[in-house]
Amino acid sequence: MTTSNKKLSLTLRIVIGMTAGIAVGFFFQMLLAGADERHLSLLGLSIPLKAFFVDGIFHVGGEIFIASLRMLVVPLVFVSLVCGTCSLSDTSKLGRLGGKSIGLYLITTAIAISFAIAAALLIGPGVGVDMQSDATYDVSSAPTLAQVFINIFPNNPIQSMASGNMLQIIVFAVLFGLAVALSGKTGERIAAMFSDFNEVIMKLVTLLMNLAPYGVFFLMAKLFTTLGFTTIASLLKYFLVVLTVLIIHGLVVYPVLLKALSGLNPIIFLKKMRDAALFGFSTSSSNATLPVTMETVNKKLGVNNSISSFTVPLGATINMDGTAIMQGVATVFIAQVFGVDLTLTDFLMVILTATLASIGTAGVPGVGLIMLAMVLQQVGLPVEGIALIIGVDRLLDMTRTAVNITGDAMVSCVVAKSEGELDIDIYNNPRAGEKDETIDFHHLKDQT
Template sequence: MTNENQTAGKKQRKLGLTSVILIALALGIVCGVIFHYLIPAGTMRDDIFVNGIFYVVGQGFIRLMQMLVVPLVFCSIVCGAASIGDTKTLGTIGVKTLIFYLCTTALAITVALCMGNLLNPGLGVDMSSILVSDTSSLDKAQSNNQTVADTLLSIIPKNPVNALASGDMLAVIFFALFVGIIISIMGRKVETVHRFFEQFNDIMMKMTSIVMYVAPIGVFCLLSRTFANVGFEAFMPMVKYMLGVLLALAVQCLVVYMIMLWLLARVSPIMFLKKFFPVMAFAFSTATSNATIPLNMETLERKMGVDRRISSFTIPLGATINMDGTSIMQGVAIVFTAQLFGVPLGPVEYATVIATATLASIGTAGVPSVGLITLSMVFNSVGLPLEGIALIMGIDRILDMTRTAVNITGDAVCTTVVAKQAGRINMDVYNDPDAGKDVDVPDAA
């Protein structure tokens, strides 16, 4: 019994990846500030550490993330699109659900871009001393004179293989959606192909989790180099970025969703929040949409009177394709990084961000921190340097927990609206404050 207690104690004392990344964030800032203010310039500081060890290890981590982007997004979107074949069983309900999810995601990214431009989190810091990993991405952003029509046409790839090789993400997403829909239509005839993409997607998710385990080292080196070059003034943009994401999430959850409930379903938003808050708290603690699926469905049925046949379709689908919170993070991050590195973004670039982030949400798995991988894809679509992710990654877990709560709230709002319009919600249960009080919230640990 003593050995079991000792083993349990060791497990409890073991730091999780989140804690290690946060420690690496703090140590990276401290180390960078020490190098900037206390260590004199010279070969040892500048050549061996700042532009040597810190640069090579940091850029190596960025390259690992770049390596994952295309195969991960392609396989995830193929699998996500292939799984929506069940819409046939729900007819117009399925179509409404898909349209609702895509519209709220596009609206979320728009809210985020507006919030980012309102707060200007990346202005006021000179980042010119930090070399970008790929200067061609900056050249692309600064020389992009495509019209909106050209941008729309470029979504359709002339050569899908070339689009995959060059990382043309809008074209990759379009082709992946096309393949996934065809797999869904053909069903059993292409069951082997479907299984291949599902298994390859599992491989990419495992690879992503492995890469995330070296994230603390990458974050430490990237932030050490950033603060060694810029100094402590680089800290304020991080605070403003975090504030921008949290405010945008609050607007989406407490304003946009509640207005939708009132206008489209004619139900009480206050009652919804009171009954759904335990699910939001559970999602916040786990930072994974997939883990909340059973509790979400149980709450909607027992506390709000939603027909199980509706929620059993809309909630799992939402955990796959409805990532409003993640899209908000990506929108604010785009503005933050563009301002930080002085990359101008025009209407075409903003339209590209909205389209890319909306389509990418279809392939964003409901697991912690995978949004950072798809964020690099959105960066690529408008030619932003990935160094901006280094500043974001250290504080991402806190934001990840918050945006997951928003993600699953969006799923529940959509389900409530669709069920109400289809006449498949018991309003007596919904309006009863004591309904479903025995629904248990599982331990997040």
């Protein structure tokens, strides 16, 4: 039996790391309860538990893991998108890709918020809730529609890459890739170089994925040490409604759309999305999870790079299904808490505003809460109501991210199938991509 066969699968290792992290987090929360600081005596030294473990080891380990993933986002998106664009033999295909991708992302967002509003009205998470909060929430103003279109185009692509402005990076990469495709022999040499770059970056993604169980452990340990469960208990009904709708959207709505629009087997899709969904859950960031989503879509689902290099980064930027679900439930919840009756016109306005805002606020820090503030203002609800739900938003944000990246992958598969750019053999192969999950470091050492 080979060394690679003896190793646990990446999914199982991540689950073990996540479970261990949650258990350790609970342990430290109970250990530190009711005390400002506890100390551990070791080798004659008095070690402050919270400062050394929670704010030290757990925090540093988790932040290094997130930083390592984010480190790859800009080079991966730029290089992969240049490769995908310059490989298009038909430049008009790019317009079709954009139209299909944006259209599907907007449709799924509209479905998500409509479903969320319906569920919240049916269950009534804010009915009879008397919550008085002195907390306030100051939200940054969203850009105007005109400014959104202006901001899409970079005046300094290097600055766009440094700041991680994904829409501007996408635009520059597409234009650069088109220029490479139209540059004849020179373009062919540049394209070959970018293809090599892409292979190296994807190998770096594979290397970092081997560290995922440790990173997930640190993130979960830090989160569940500091997570306030008294807040969750006071908002339990709201929390459960949002969580239930998120799970149904991810495990029912997406598979139904995938089957209806492409004919692909949704069970295979969900199984192959496990690793990426776990990454998304632990990082709470679609952008940080983007390298893993990209590799999953390419190597496990069989989507050609010419499609995934465009649809996945675009989805990580504008696909806000999970956030839309939170907005729908939160809008109804806040209206019920403050005793405001919303009309059918108000609900239609909420759906329209949240759907369009998913693009309009892309790339803005705190995008989910900015979008929610826009929605609340649109129907005359107090923005201060956001302060009521912030306490449980962190845990829900983790689930929202897992849902969002699942939507990115689903749309990528649908668009690829419609363009004839999906390898059915890879999609149906349950072992596809698994051979690249682990790196034999001993073999690398023997070669040096």
